[in-house]
Amino acid sequence: MNSTIETILNRKSQRVYADRIITDEEKELIIRCAMRAPTAGNMMLYSILEVADQKKKERLVVTCDNQPFIAKAPFVLIFLADMQRWYDYYNISGVPELCSKNSREFEQPAEADFMLASCDALIAAQTAVIAAESLGVGSCYIGDIMENYEIHREMFDPPDLVFPVTMLCFGHMTEHGRNLSITPRFPEKSIYSKDSYQRLNAEDFEEMFSERAKSLIKSGNFLGEAENVGQHFYLKKTGSDFFAEMRRSVKVALNAWKGKS
Numbered sequence: 001m002n003s004t005i006e007t008i009l010n011r012k013s014q015r016v017y018a019d020r021i022i023t024d025e026e027k028e029l030i031i032r033c034a035m036r037a038p039t040a041g042n043m044m045l046y047s048i049l050e051v052a053d054q055k056k057k058e059r060l061v062v063t064c065d066n067q068p069f070i071a072k073a074p075f076v077l078i079f080l081a082d083m084q085r086w087y088d089y090y091n092i093s094g095v096p097e098l099c100s101k102n103s104r105e106f107e108q109p110a111e112a113d114f115m116l117a118s119c120d121a122l123i124a125a126q127t128a129v130i131a132a133e134s135l136g137v138g139s140c141y142i143g144d145i146m147e148n149y150e151i152h153r154e155m156f157d158p159p160d161l162v163f164p165v166t167m168l169c170f171g172h173m174t175e176h177g178r179n180l181s182i183t184p185r186f187p188e189k190s191i192y193s194k195d196s197y198q199r200l201n202a203e204d205f206e207e208m209f210s211e212r213a214k215s216l217i218k219s220g221n222f223l224g225e226a227e228n229v230g231q232h233f234y235l236k237k238t239g240s241d242f243f244a245e246m247r248r249s250v251k252v253a254l255n256a257w258k259g260k261s
């Protein structure tokens, strides 16, 4: 054990924040650490946008699936997958002319660039989470920032090659937050394998969900017409309205990214 491992193993998402500002020094450190994250080809295919305007935070509460704690977070960062910076630079640098002079295709951003830039943005975000945690500043991801592409575009004005892949709410931890229990994880056996992918069977799933689903099974409090844990999770997550909106929104964003909007 060392303090880094302890910080990682004890981290919990924080959705309630102490009534205390995040100082400029703390903000600067969190952003500096995020920018030290590994990045594909050292290209830094991401941007970080702070949402400081309280009215925008309040709008995000609604556009991100009605999550009121967003408006109460003293520090909110959006991490954007960003190829625009490089393509602007390529254009300014005469890359299209170079390509045409040499009869080469000037490659346009596609799905792979979207994936790679999203990886970069997320790795920077998680580095910010751990840096903040080490300063006593809790955080919570908001994946719903991928929804409502058109509204978020109108709010923040990103060009076609910039996509908000995640958002983080930060705030100093409360005593209550500090004492929250860590959330369960699946057994390592269901997640980790060596040398070849291990597909799970019904028995493995039984073991995988045994801890996680105990209280749900006991209460029988399944959503809607669900009769078991798998059906419950499908209705709650993968088959939910918010997930449908996320699929729609990301499809529109990817089309814009590929120049098909």
Ligand SMILES: Cc1cc2nc3c(=O)[nH]c(=O)nc-3n(C[C@H](O)[C@H](O)[C@H](O)COP(=O)(O)O)c2cc1C
Pocket: 011, 012, 013, 014, 015, 067, 140, 141, 142, 143, 144, 166, 182, 183
């Ligand atoms: C990509 C991503 C998106 C998430 N989106 C949300 C969200 O919109 N709202 C929320 O309250 N938590 C969100 N979370 C936090 C998860 O719910 C949380 O990490 C999970 O329940 C495990 O809890 P823990 O972080 O305390 O271990 C998100 C986490 C990730 C990694």
